[in-house]
Amino acid sequence: IHLMPVFGTLLSALFLGEIPLWYHYLGIALIFSGIWLTMKK
Incomplete structure (x- = not known):
């Protein structure tokens, strides 16, 4: 639960640029x- 913002930031950088x-x-x-x-x- 606490790492969701971290993964959200990383995935938005990877997939959305x-x-x-x-x-x-x-x-x-x-x-x-x-x-x-x-x-x-």
């Missing part, structure tokens, strides 16, 4: 850092 902007990369970084923080023991 959209160019991800800086805030897309920022969102992806925040999602992965949140997942990392919750999985860390």
